[in-house]
Amino acid sequence: MALRYLCAGRQEVANIPSKTVSRVPGLVVLGSANAVPDESHENSHLLLKGRQGAVLIDCTGRPLVNLKKAGLGVEQLTDLILTHFHPDHIAGVPNLMMASWLAGRKASLRVYGLHHCLERIEDLMTAFHWDEWTGFFPVAFHHIPEREGMFVLDNEDFQIVASPVRHYVPTIGLRVLVKETGFTFAYSSDTVPCPETVRLAQGAELLIHEASGDEPLGHSSAAQAGEIAQQAGVKRLGLIHYPVWNTGTEHLVSQAKSSFAGDVFLCQDFLDIPLT
Ligand SMILES: [Zn+2]
Numbered sequence: 001m002a003l004r005y006l007c008a009g010r011q012e013v014a015n016i017p018s019k020t021v022s023r024v025p026g027l028v029v030l031g032s033a034n035a036v037p038d039e040s041h042e043n044s045h046l047l048l049k050g051r052q053g054a055v056l057i058d059c060t061g062r063p064l065v066n067l068k069k070a071g072l073g074v075e076q077l078t079d080l081i082l083t084h085f086h087p088d089h090i091a092g093v094p095n096l097m098m099a100s101w102l103a104g105r106k107a108s109l110r111v112y113g114l115h116h117c118l119e120r121i122e123d124l125m126t127a128f129h130w131d132e133w134t135g136f137f138p139v140a141f142h143h144i145p146e147r148e149g150m151f152v153l154d155n156e157d158f159q160i161v162a163s164p165v166r167h168y169v170p171t172i173g174l175r176v177l178v179k180e181t182g183f184t185f186a187y188s189s190d191t192v193p194c195p196e197t198v199r200l201a202q203g204a205e206l207l208i209h210e211a212s213g214d215e216p217l218g219h220s221s222a223a224q225a226g227e228i229a230q231q232a233g234v235k236r237l238g239l240i241h242y243p244v245w246n247t248g249t250e251h252l253v254s255q256a257k258s259s260f261a262g263d264v265f266l267c268q269d270f271l272d273i274p275l276t
């Protein structure tokens with residue numbers, strides 16, 4: 001019988017100790033495409049590697065394969081943050097759960113997100129009858145209030161807060177402090193250009209901002225991402241969630257540079273970004 005928790009605040013669950021994940025904290029881009037991936041760009045999702053555990057931000061594609069490629073064992077993923085309930089951000093969750101279980105995972109997994117997202121994830125898993133998965137590892141759901149600057153997690157490696165951004169469904173952006181180095185970065189998730197992202201990224205070393213294209217109700221262009229980076233006063237801008245299907249990407253960095261004075265780069269799958 002699976003042991004699961006539904007809770008409104010923090011909840012500690014014991015994880016089986018695993019060997020050190022990473023000597024220094026790092027951020028790996030596991031996917032960089034918008035909702036339409038291609039052979040070399042998976043849907044956008046990120047992996048935060050700490051010394052003692054790893055945090056997956058959104059979950060798509062073939063999760064265990066990608067985590068293994070990033071150097072992570074099945075037990076070493078300790079936390080999963082879901083930014084919103086769109087297939088290109090959460091469709092990998094059932095596969096992550098089932099494959100980890102079948103691969104012998106015993107350690108508990110913490111899952112964070114807005115109520116809108118987590119209640120749908122539970123419904124999705126219920127549709128797969130996960131309560132009948134014998135010996136399934138514990139999963140603890142942490143519902144994040146839909147307000148600015150909300151605490152998500154605070155562990156040995158990272159402190160992470162979330163703010164709602166502006167997208168077609170309730171969505172959060174994130175700000176991460178790397179405790180060891182003092183490095184801070186923000187991730188916009190899917191959003192139109194908005195002041196919430198500017199506040200979330202204020203003064204950070206790095207902003208990873210989506211660049212799907214100018215969609216007034218849900219997304220941002222590369223130039224708009226540059227404007228947000230400029231307003232937030234960040235040092236570097238990484239463009240993510242950009243179109244790759246039958247289209248080139250060469251123009252994106254120069255578009256962002258037209259509105260941002262700092263350094264701009266294009267996130268690529270398995271780009272390893274040092275957090276120092
Ligand atoms: Zn998306």
Ligand SMILES: [Zn+2]
Pocket residue numbers: 084086167190
């Ligand atoms: Zn979306």
